Amino acid sequence: MASEIKPGTTISLTVTKTPTSEAAAKTLSRLFGKDAANKRERVRRKRLLADSMEVRRRGGRPWEVRNKAPRLVQPKKGDACTIHATTDVIKDLGSVTRFVAVKSA
Secondary structure, eight states, rough: OOOGOOTEEEEEEEOOOOOOSSHHHHHHHHHTTOOOOOGGHHHHHHHHHHOOEEEEETEEEEEEOOOOOHHHSSOOOOOOOOOOOOHHHHHHHHHSSTTTTEEEO
16 A cells, blocks of 8 residues: 555545554554645644753753643544655655545545
């Protein structure tokens, strides 16, 4: 399935099965985060993380303590999104093919 997708096309993803592993859930979350509908939330999260970064002195130099970013989207069975297929997206789709249905949009 992932080998049939050409880079530069627009595809729609639909979750057909809830991910059983944490790695697959993170991959789906990352893919759904690339959807245009989630872009505003991504920008907001990026700004909040930058604002909450703490700078301490460590060894006489500034050391930035960064927080981990929370997952924006946690897709469940039946959720859908439309994203632009790039090489990294196609590679990620190869690892979660058993959980999603892919169609060209």
